[in-house]
Amino acid sequence: MTGKQIRLVVDDERCQGHNRCRLLAPDLIEIDDLGFAHAKGDGRVPPEQSEKARLAVKNCPEFALRLETDD
Amino acid sequence: MHAPASRLDAVDLSDGQTFARGFPHDHFVWARRHAPVYWHAPTQRTPGGEGFWVVTRHEDTMAVMCTPEVFSSDLVPPRTGGGTGIHDDPQAGKTMIFMDDPRHKRFRSLVNKGFSARSILALETELRRRTTALIDAMPEGEPFDFVDAFSRDLPLQAICLLLGVPQDERAQLVEWVDHGIAEANGEIIAREDFRKLRDYGRDLIRRKRQNLADDVLSTIIQARLEPNEEGSEGGPLTDAELVNFFMLLFAAGSETTRSAIGGGMKALMDHPEQLERLRTADIAETRLALEEILRWTTPTIYKRRTATRDVDFKGHQIRAGDKVTFWEMSANRDEAVFDKPFSFDTRRAPNLHLAFGFGTHVCLGASLARLELRVAFSELLARIASFRSEGPIEWMPSNRLLGIRRMPMSIRRKQAVPN
Numbered sequence: 001m002t003g004k005q006i007r008l009v010v011d012d013e014r015c016q017g018h019n020r021c022r023l024l025a026p027d028l029i030e031i032d033d034l035g036f037a038h039a040k041g042d043g044r045v046p047p048e049q050s051e052k053a054r055l056a057v058k059n060c061p062e063f064a065l066r067l068e069t070d071d
Numbered sequence: 072m073h074a075p076a077s078r079l080d081a082v083d084l085s086d087g088q089t090f091a092r093g094f095p096h097d098h099f100v101w102a103r104r105h106a107p108v109y110w111h112a113p114t115q116r117t118p119g120g121e122g123f124w125v126v127t128r129h130e131d132t133m134a135v136m137c138t139p140e141v142f143s144s145d146l147v148p149p150r151t152g153g154g155t156g157i158h159d160d161p162q163a164g165k166t167m168i169f170m171d172d173p174r175h176k177r178f179r180s181l182v183n184k185g186f187s188a189r190s191i192l193a194l195e196t197e198l199r200r201r202t203t204a205l206i207d208a209m210p211e212g213e214p215f216d217f218v219d220a221f222s223r224d225l226p227l228q229a230i231c232l233l234l235g236v237p238q239d240e241r242a243q244l245v246e247w248v249d250h251g252i253a254e255a256n257g258e259i260i261a262r263e264d265f266r267k268l269r270d271y272g273r274d275l276i277r278r279k280r281q282n283l284a285d286d287v288l289s290t291i292i293q294a295r296l297e298p299n300e301e302g303s304e305g306g307p308l309t310d311a312e313l314v315n316f317f318m319l320l321f322a323a324g325s326e327t328t329r330s331a332i333g334g335g336m337k338a339l340m341d342h343p344e345q346l347e348r349l350r351t352a353d354i355a356e357t358r359l360a361l362e363e364i365l366r367w368t369t370p371t372i373y374k375r376r377t378a379t380r381d382v383d384f385k386g387h388q389i390r391a392g393d394k395v396t397f398w399e400m401s402a403n404r405d406e407a408v409f410d411k412p413f414s415f416d417t418r419r420a421p422n423l424h425l426a427f428g429f430g431t432h433v434c435l436g437a438s439l440a441r442l443e444l445r446v447a448f449s450e451l452l453a454r455i456a457s458f459r460s461e462g463p464i465e466w467m468p469s470n471r472l473l474g475i476r477r478m479p480m481s482i483r484r485k486q487a488v489p490n
Binding site for chain 1 (some may be wrong): 187188189192355358362420421422423427428429430431433437438441
């Protein structure tokens with residue numbers, strides 16, 4: 001495996017609790033008691049989850065999610 | 072394939088009366104399938120006597136909302152009006168929803184914090200107190216109008232609380248907004264009511280300046296726009312800009328959630344097994360149910376943009392300056408995105424509805440609306456044992472808002488627990 005590591009990042013300032021990411025990528029996102037989204041663990045996206053991560057990013061109405069690549 | 076024009080012409084989307092019996096779903100089911108993007112020829116009712124594009128599918132609606140550089144909310148010269156309604160509004164470029172980025176972002180950043188999910192949660196205790204007071208005042212065992220008793224007043228109290236509008240003035244204000252929407256002739260709010268609201272707003276801002284408090288209007292009175300690259304110096308908002316903010320936030324806050332609460336109540340009465348299940352739902356299930364209520368009711372049903380250049384869109388040649396409308400209610404019933412879109416299902420997941428729009432203009436009040444819905448339904452279900460519809464809904468004759476004007480129903484309270 002030589003692919004670059006992808007991370008899912010949630011911008012706390014932008015998240016308004018629509019909760020779509022949690023439903024589209026349940027293994028990558030958790031929701032706190034107030035309804036805000038956070039990336040699970042350190043946000044690493046396993047290769048088999050990359051499509052779900054992409055869907056979650058694309059469907060955030062606030063554009064609060066992004067994918068970053070570790071160099 | 073080409074759709075027979077007569078089939079499309081049969082429904083005039085620029086006429087508020089088309090919506091007086093509810094949303095014309097049959098037309099949009101057909102259009103999504105056979106003419107997902109089409110040209111709506113002008114009718115006698117169409118503002119400006121000018122046709123407009125109609126976008127019906129979820130995917131295409133998202134594409135328009137997410138391409139603001141091509142589909143503008145602002146004034147697109149040589150037009151002298153623009154904005155997000157079919158009617159060319161002279162306020163285009165002067166109020167936040169009728170602006171594009173980066174200007175829109177500069178204005179929105181002034182109010183974002185006041186409407187953020189975190190700020191809104193601070194209102195919960197007070198909103199719950201106000202909600203239970205309204206429920207306790209409902210008559211029992213006899214028909215009453217749910218709009219009058221509950222669904223109009225709760226969002227109104229909430230927006231007054233947040234903005235800092237005196238609660239004893241809210242009844243007069245909402246009367247102007249309601250009347251203005253019902254009497255509108257192309258514009259969103261009829262001119263005369265618009266003027267009354269504007270005069271009230273000017274006076275309110277004058278009073279506020281002398282008595283600043285911890286509310287959104289006080290915040291924007293004290294706010295300063297950032298200077299920008301194009302040479303604008305920034306500084307405090309002008310009185311005209313402050314009044315525009317007041318009118319936008321007040322009207323949007325008072326007219327929309329009302330339909331979601333009323334329409335949600337009706338949907339739950341029509342699906343009693345789902346209503347009963349919601350009584351014991353945990354927070355995650357409750358949140359899902361609220362999203363389905365939002366999809367189901369879609370309180371604002373279309374928006375318009377103006378094309379900034381010639382563009383090929385789904386095989387159609389849209390020309391610079393054309394009006395382009397997209398219909399969120401149609402997108403929210405799109406068979407390609409929602410399984411059984413005409414079934415009300417409080418467990419639907421994921422629910423990618425567009426009731427709040429999407430992207431840079433996504434509803435500023437989404438968190439407030441969700442709080443109002445959560446508090447309203449949790450308190451209604453906690454206090455009332457049975458709900459009964461007592462007749463059909465009466466709709467507002469408006470294509471802008473799927474407004475519920477009247478909704479007769481009756482209730483039986485839960486037995487009080489003996490001391």
